[in-house]
Amino acid sequence: xxxxxxxxxxxxxxxxxxxxxxxxxxxxxxxxxxxxxxxxxxxxxxxxxxxxxxxxxxxxxxxxxxxxxxxxxxxxxxxxxxxxxxxxxxxxxxxxxxxxxxxxxxxxxxxxxxxxxxxxxxxxxxxxxxxxxxxxxxxxxxxxxxxxxxxxxxxxxxxxxxxxxxxxxxxxxxxxxxxxxxxxxxxxxxxxxxxxxxxxxxxxxxxxxxxxxxxxxxxxxxxxxxxxxxxxxxxxxxxxxxxxxxxxx
Amino acid sequence: xxxxxxxxxxxxxxxxxxxxxxxxxxxxxxxxxxxxxxxxxxxxxxxxxxxxxxxxxxxxxxxxxxxxxxxxxxxxxxxxxxxxxxxxxxxxxxxxxxxxxxxxxxxxxxxxxxxxxxxxxxxxxxxxxxxxxxxxxxxxxxxxxxxxxxxxxxxxxxxxxxxxxxxxxxxxxxxxxxxxxxxxxxxxxxxxxxxxxxxxxxxxxxxxxxxxxxxxxxxxxxxxxxxxxxxxxxxxxxxxxxxxxxxxxxxxxxxxxxxxxxxxxxxxxxxxxxxxxxxxxxxxxxxxxxxxxxxxxxxxxxxxxxxxxxxxxxxxxxxxxxxxxxxx
Ligand SMILES: Nc1ncnc2c1ncn2[C@@H]1O[C@H](COP(=O)(O)OP(=O)(O)OP(=O)(O)O)[C@@H](O)[C@H]1O
Ligand SMILES: [Mg+2]
Numbered sequence: 261x262x263x264x265x266x267x268x269x270x271x272x273x274x275x276x277x278x279x280x281x282x283x284x285x286x287x288x289x290x291x292x293x294x295x296x297x298x299x300x301x302x303x304x305x306x307x308x309x310x311x312x313x314x315x316x317x318x319x320x321x322x323x324x325x326x327x328x329x330x331x332x333x334x335x336x337x338x339x340x341x342x343x344x345x346x347x348x349x350x351x352x353x354x355x356x357x358x359x360x361x362x363x364x365x366x367x368x369x370x371x372x373x374x375x376x377x378x379x380x381x382x383x384x385x386x387x388x389x390x391x392x393x394x395x396x397x398x399x400x401x402x403x404x405x406x407x408x409x410x411x412x413x414x415x416x417x418x419x420x421x422x423x424x425x426x427x428x429x430x431x432x433x434x435x436x437x438x439x440x441x442x443x444x445x446x447x448x449x450x451x452x453x454x455x456x457x458x459x460x461x462x463x464x465x466x467x468x469x470x471x472x473x474x475x476x477x478x479x480x481x482x483x484x485x486x487x488x489x490x491x492x493x494x495x496x497x498x499x500x501x502x503x504x505x506x507x508x509x
Numbered sequence: 510x511x512x513x514x515x516x517x518x519x520x521x522x523x524x525x526x527x528x529x530x531x532x533x534x535x536x537x538x539x540x541x542x543x544x545x546x547x548x549x550x551x552x553x554x555x556x557x558x559x560x561x562x563x564x565x566x567x568x569x570x571x572x573x574x575x576x577x578x579x580x581x582x583x584x585x586x587x588x589x590x591x592x593x594x595x596x597x598x599x600x601x602x603x604x605x606x607x608x609x610x611x612x613x614x615x616x617x618x619x620x621x622x623x624x625x626x627x628x629x630x631x632x633x634x635x636x637x638x639x640x641x642x643x644x645x646x647x648x649x650x651x652x653x654x655x656x657x658x659x660x661x662x663x664x665x666x667x668x669x670x671x672x673x674x675x676x677x678x679x680x681x682x683x684x685x686x687x688x689x690x691x692x693x694x695x696x697x698x699x700x701x702x703x704x705x706x707x708x709x710x711x712x713x714x715x716x717x718x719x720x721x722x723x724x725x726x727x728x729x730x731x732x733x734x735x736x737x738x739x740x741x742x743x744x745x746x747x748x749x750x751x752x753x754x755x756x757x758x759x760x761x762x763x764x765x766x767x768x769x770x771x772x773x774x775x776x777x778x779x780x781x782x783x784x785x786x787x788x789x790x791x792x793x794x795x796x797x798x799x800x801x802x803x804x805x806x807x808x809x810x811x812x813x814x815x816x817x818x819x820x821x822x823x824x825x826x827x828x829x830x831x832x833x834x835x836x837x
Binding site: 351 | 585595613
């Protein structure tokens with residue numbers, strides 16, 4: 261526990277010190293929220309939540325912020341490899357599992373804080389969180405998304421020599437996962453042939469879970485969401501831990 | 510005599526390349542032991558195996574009596590290491606880097622804080638403890654890394670090129686400090702270096718390693734004495750003729766390096782006139798002649814056929830490449 265805390269603490273120190281990174285990573289979801297939200301608000305007709313597209317979009321943007329930040333946090337292991345810091349950690353008498361779990365905890369926390377920032381900013385554009393339980397449910401799903409994708413990032417970083425492959429991962433894994441997740445459009449209004457793909461996308465369940473917490477309405481049963489994204493986070497952690505154990509420096 | 514490190518037939522291959530080739534030696538507790546060798550000789554690979562960062566291909570070693578293969582965690586607890594390449598978190602302060610290390614080694618808070626202050630003071634960084642490492646010079650970073658390596662009271666300290674790229678003043682300072690460490694605390698130190706005179710001054714024993722093999726291992730004094738006395742370096746356009754002419758009973762050894770012939774002999778100051786007379790009678794031209802006491806530099810040259818300066822040019826190039834990589 262002590263070791264996990266130590267690695268987590270380092271991630272937190274780096275987080276609070278990187279103002280530009282914080283602003284950088286909230287700018288994209290914020291941009292989406294404002295332009296897409298206000299731009300399409302009158303065009304898109306939504307069943308359920310009073311037809312308000314912006315409020316529909318908020319959970320998606322929170323999920324996006326959490327996901328992107330956590331992938332970046334996981335990938336940070338590559339920088340540690342290149343800048344030599346990873347050696348310092350690996351030569352200490354601690355298990356690699358502890359290091360990996362600490363990194364996951366740190367990445368997930370960073371990501372949840374970023375998502376929380378989007379959530380707070382959303383309060384200014386009409387989001388209303390009346391139920392504490394709803395907020396806690398949203399938080400739970402943010403944590404699960406954070407864990408899943410930090411572990412995913414660590415798994416990728418464990419197999420990559422440098423950042424050259426990163427763009428590929430972004431374009432062919434991260435963006436599709438985000439785009440297909442139902443973060444931008446309701447599942448019910450998607451073309452029929454995309455729906456099965458969306459249902460295979462683990463992020464869909466994270467987004468729907470946050471949506472249930474924040475708006476009280478979701479198109480997938482929240483318990484199903486919890487089971488899927490919970491299972492996904494455990495699987496990713498296991499894969500990440502396995503690959504990190506074999507990391508070469 | 511307590512043995513701190515025992516290395517037996519240790520080898521490491523990278524595919525077809527034999528980086529470390531069946532080396533065996535012992536290092537006593539409290540000894541400062543130097544590994545000297547040209548680039549790519551296998552120094553870092555050897556240290557990596559001893560620090561359990563790299564699996565040996567074959568052979569075995571114990572550190573403080575603990576087998577590096579059977580109990581790597583036990584080994585890790587008892588060693589400190591300063592890597593050849595930097596390994597600090599540049600976005601953290603000096604204190605935070607130390608604190609991270611202390612926590613990883615599970616040093617209780619009170620001890621940790623006291624020890625960090627103590628060590629930062631020792632390497633003269635205590636007044637900069639809350640500055641981000643990014644703002645540190647190369648020498649300051651190196652000092653911080655050495656302080657960090659000592660934080661958990663290691664019984665054995667590995668230093669891979671600890672003074673590479675530092676200015677002479679900082680270098681001197683660091684070496685003094687390393688010497689005190691071994692003397693006062695009984696820490697066993699294994700270091701690699703390219704600075705011969707300092708290795709000479711500091712190390713109790715030295716192993717010269719080339720192409721993964723130990724080709725000489727002894728005290729600096731014995732290594733130098735092994736050259737057979739003083740060294741006379743004769744510059745000539747006809748080095749082969751000089752070498753042939755000087756195969757005399759009073760000459761211990763003759764070696765040719767480029768245009769220079771190096772002969773070793775006892776009481777060179779008395780024999781130098783005979784050398785000049787001899788070469789003159791044979792009408793072999795001489796462009797220069799110098800006499801000096803043998804240094805480790807000469808030992809190195811004699812064993813590897815290369816001067817360390819040739820090696821160092823390569824190192825500086827490497828350092829530049831490395832820094833370039835870091836900047837990107
Ligand atoms: N991970 C690796 N994969 C392949 N070859 C390697 C690896 N690490 C080292 N080598 C090779 O092993 C040999 C020994 O390398 P090593 O780093 O131990 O040399 P060194 O004595 O420390 O050199 P230097 O003085 O330049 O630091 C070199 O030929 C190097 O190219
Ligand atoms: Mg080396």
